[in-house]
Amino acid sequence: MTSHIEEVRKLQPVVMKQLETIFQKNRVAHAYLFEGAKGTGKVAVMRAFVKLLLCEKPIQNVSCETCRGCRRFESGNHPNFVQIEPDGQDIKKDQILQLIFEMNKTGLEAGRKIYVLHRADRMNTSAANTLLKFLEEPEGLVTAILLTDKSHAILPTIRSRSQIVSFRSIPYEERVKVLIDQGLTATMAATVSMVTNDVDESLELAKDEQFLQVRKTVLKLVEAAESNVNEAMLIVHEEWLPVLKEKEETERALDLLLFAYRDLVAVKANSDAAYTFPDLLPFYQRHALHISFEQLSNKIEAILKSKQQLHRNMNRTLLMEQLMLNLQGGFLFV
Numbered sequence: 001m002t003s004h005i006e007e008v009r010k011l012q013p014v015v016m017k018q019l020e021t022i023f024q025k026n027r028v029a030h031a032y033l034f035e036g037a038k039g040t041g042k043v044a045v046m047r048a049f050v051k052l053l054l055c056e057k058p059i060q061n062v063s064c065e066t067c068r069g070c071r072r073f074e075s076g077n078h079p080n081f082v083q084i085e086p087d088g089q090d091i092k093k094d095q096i097l098q099l100i101f102e103m104n105k106t107g108l109e110a111g112r113k114i115y116v117l118h119r120a121d122r123m124n125t126s127a128a129n130t131l132l133k134f135l136e137e138p139e140g141l142v143t144a145i146l147l148t149d150k151s152h153a154i155l156p157t158i159r160s161r162s163q164i165v166s167f168r169s170i171p172y173e174e175r176v177k178v179l180i181d182q183g184l185t186a187t188m189a190a191t192v193s194m195v196t197n198d199v200d201e202s203l204e205l206a207k208d209e210q211f212l213q214v215r216k217t218v219l220k221l222v223e224a225a226e227s228n229v230n231e232a233m234l235i236v237h238e239e240w241l242p243v244l245k246e247k248e249e250t251e252r253a254l255d256l257l258l259f260a261y262r263d264l265v266a267v268k269a270n271s272d273a274a275y276t277f278p279d280l281l282p283f284y285q286r287h288a289l290h291i292s293f294e295q296l297s298n299k300i301e302a303i304l305k306s307k308q309q310l311h312r313n314m315n316r317t318l319l320m321e322q323l324m325l326n327l328q329g330g331f332l333f334v
């Protein structure tokens with residue numbers, strides 16, 4: 001997603017205000033912990049904040065974009081800015097030692113030095129212990145920014161030495177709007193926003209050939225399952241099983257099927273909930289008249305049961321055939 005300052009402000013207005021105030025009052029701390037779910041714009045905000053801190057002529061708490069500091073940051077080679085990511089599974093002690101060495105090195109550019117730990121929750125204990133003292137009392141003008149979407153996994157000793165910056169989750173309607181602005185159709189935006197909270201991941205999904213194919217298959221399957229079990233079986237054998245080879249792919253497809261039935265419940269209940277598949281609305285409206293809440297609840301239960309069976313590695317052909325029979329009846333064959 002674009003990290004234009006206006007976009008970032010829209011995404012996280014409170015956080016941006018908080019950081020701009022810190023900058024304005026010249027109260028930049030030694031360490032910040034940015035915590036929030038995936039897709040809440042932590043990296044975009046971090047980049048805006050770091051650029052502001054490195055800018056030589058900020059204008060009203062925004063980086064100027066033209067000075068040497070801004071240009072070096074944008075080109076990815078500002079000498080006072082270092083980023084660390086997990087090396088394999090963990091952020092390791094050696095990485096932290098190297099980082100401290102670089103931060104203490106003299107002869108760097110004058111001014112503030114900044115380091116960022118991506119996925120800071122992946123620091124192993126010895127890495128975290130190595131970082132502690134430096135985090136609290138760095139030499140010179142140094143600021144740490146730790147990013148995490150698993151704040152419960154951050155050691156309390158690290159947490160207590162950091163200023164916490166909490167990122168809000170982005171509401172469904174807002175994510176849909178952003179995606180439409182980025183060129184997705186309203187129906188596709190509705191679907192992918194239901195599958196993931198992460199706007200970037202949503203955009204990738206909407207371009208993923210397999211996902212588009214599976215979405216189409218699910219739409220056909222819902223209508224068939226509700227009218228003609230033989231046709232549903234045919235779709236399963238010709239379009240579902242050959243395409244969905246991996247367990248995770250099957251699970252996502254079953255989730256889409258589940259969302260379709262959730263839509264149907266919402267239509268029947270006349271709720272103004274957001275629909276995963278707005279393009280099925282005419283079908284939902286016709287069909288909702290002929291189906292009871294009890295039948296719908298049984299069907300949803302049948303899909304959930306299939307998901308459990310998937311995890312127990314049940315034969316997938318059998319699993320899908322059984323599911324089609326269960327959806328047809330609206331009562332459960334075990």
Ligand SMILES: [Zn+2]
Nearest residue numbers: 055064067070
């Ligand atoms: Zn600048």
